[in-house]
Amino acid sequence: MEDLDLLQAGYRYALSLTGNSAEAEDLAQQGWLRLHERYGAGKGRGALFTTVRRLFVDRYRRSRRVELVAIEDLQHEPEDVAMPQTDWVDLERLLAGLREKEREALYLHAVEGYTAAEIGDLTEQSRGTVLSLIYRARLKLASGASGLGAVAGGASKEPPR
Amino acid sequence: MSSVDRQVRAFYEDQGLPAARAQEILERARRAKAHRRRRLVVAVAAALLLFAAAAVLRTASQARALGDRVAAEVAMNHKKDLDVEIAAATYPELGTALDKLNFALAAPSTKLADHRLLGGRYCSIQAQLAAQLKVRDGAGQTATLYVTELTPPLEGLPGTRRQLDGISIEVWSEDGLLYALATGRPTV
Numbered sequence: 001m002e003d004l005d006l007l008q009a010g011y012r013y014a015l016s017l018t019g020n021s022a023e024a025e026d027l028a029q030q031g032w033l034r035l036h037e038r039y040g041a042g043k044g045r046g047a048l049f050t051t052v053r054r055l056f057v058d059r060y061r062r063s064r065r066v067e068l069v070a071i072e073d074l075q076h077e078p079e080d081v082a083m084p085q086t087d088w089v090d091l092e093r094l095l096a097g098l099r100e101k102e103r104e105a106l107y108l109h110a111v112e113g114y115t116a117a118e119i120g121d122l123t124e125q126s127r128g129t130v131l132s133l134i135y136r137a138r139l140k141l142a143s144g145a146s147g148l149g150a151v152a153g154g155a156s157k158e159p160p161r
Numbered sequence: 162m163s164s165v166d167r168q169v170r171a172f173y174e175d176q177g178l179p180a181a182r183a184q185e186i187l188e189r190a191r192r193a194k195a196h197r198r199r200r201l202v203v204a205v206a207a208a209l210l211l212f213a214a215a216a217v218l219r220t221a222s223q224a225r226a227l228g229d230r231v232a233a234e235v236a237m238n239h240k241k242d243l244d245v246e247i248a249a250a251t252y253p254e255l256g257t258a259l260d261k262l263n264f265a266l267a268a269p270s271t272k273l274a275d276h277r278l279l280g281g282r283y284c285s286i287q288a289q290l291a292a293q294l295k296v297r298d299g300a301g302q303t304a305t306l307y308v309t310e311l312t313p314p315l316e317g318l319p320g321t322r323r324q325l326d327g328i329s330i331e332v333w334s335e336d337g338l339l340y341a342l343a344t345g346r347p348t349v
Contacts, residue, residue, distance in 0.1 A: 110166035
C-alpha cells in the first residue's frame with residue numbers, strides 16, 4: 001500500500017475515533033510521525049491504527065468524562081440494518097452522536113472489513129462486546145435517519161458526489 | 162432504503178486529508194527519518210571513536226604496567242650483583258657459551274660502545290630466558306645488561322628510561338632483541 005493511501009486510512013480511522021476532522025487531522029499526523037519514529041517505513045495498517053488509537057486514548061480520552069454504559073455482549077453477528085438514504089451532513093451529525101466505541105467499531109467493521117474478533121484484538125474488548133457495539137451503532141444511525149426523514153417529510157437526500 | 166454499513170462506508174471513503182496536508186505530513190516523516198539517520202551515524206561514529214580511544218588507553222596502560230614490572234625485575238637482579246658464571250670478552254663468545262639461549266646474543270649497536278664486556282650468566286625476564294651480562298665503562302663503573310628475545314608480551318614494551326631505588330634503568334629494543342641496562346647504586 002502506498003504511503004499516501006495508508007496515511008488517508010489512518011486519517012479516516014482517526015475521524016471515526018474523534019468524530020471531528022480537525023482533531024482527526026492532528027491525530028493522523030501524530031500517529032504517522034510516531035509510527036515512523038519508532039519503526040521506520042514498511043509498517044502496515046494494523047500498526048498505524050494501533051499507534052493512532054494509543055495516541056487518541058492518551059490525548060483525548062483522559063481529558064473527557066468517562067462514559068459508563070453497561071453493554072450486553074452479543075454472541076452472534078448482528079444483521080445489517082436498513083436505513084433511509086441520508087446525505088453526508090446529516091450522516092456526519094448522526095455519527096457524531098454515537099459513542100466513540102460504537103463509532104470506532106462500526107467504522108472498523110463497515111469500512112475496513114475487520115471481523116469482530118479483529119476489532120476486539122485492536123480495541124482490547126471481547127468479541128461479544130464488539131458485536132453489541134456494532135449493533136447499537138447501526139440501530140442508532142437507522143433510528144436517527146428515520147427521524148430525519150420524518151422531519152423532512154420522508155424525502156430521501158442523495159449524498160453529494 | 163440502503164443499509165447502514167453501506168452508507169457509513171461510502172461516507173468515510175469520501176473523507177480524506179487535503180492533498181497538500183497529506184504531502185506535508187509525508188514530507189515531515191521523510192525529513193525526520195533522514196535526521197534520525199544522521200543522528201545514528203554520528204552516534205555510531207562517536208561510539209567507535211570512544212571504543213578506539215579506550216583501546217589505545219588500555220594498551221598504553223598495559224604497556225606501562227609491563228614496563229614497571231620489567232624495571233622492577235631488572236633492578237632487583239642488579240642489586241644482587243651476582244658474579245658472572247662465564248667470563249667472556251666478546252658477545253659471540255659469550256653467546257656460544259650460553260648455548261641454551263634461543264636467540265643469537267649480539268651487542269647493542271646504538272649504545273654501550275664504550276663499555277667492555279666482562280661475562281655473563283643466565284637469568285630470566287618475565288619468565289622468559291635471558292642473558293645477564295656484566296659490562297664496565299671507561300671510568301671503571303660496572304653495569305648490568307639484560308638481553309632477551311623480543312617476543313610477546315615484551316614486544317609491546319616501549320623504550321623507557323626510569324629511576325628505581327637509586328638505580329638507573331634504560332630499556333630499548335634492537336633487531337628483535339630486548340635490552341635493559343641497569344646502572345648505579347648497588348655493587349656492595
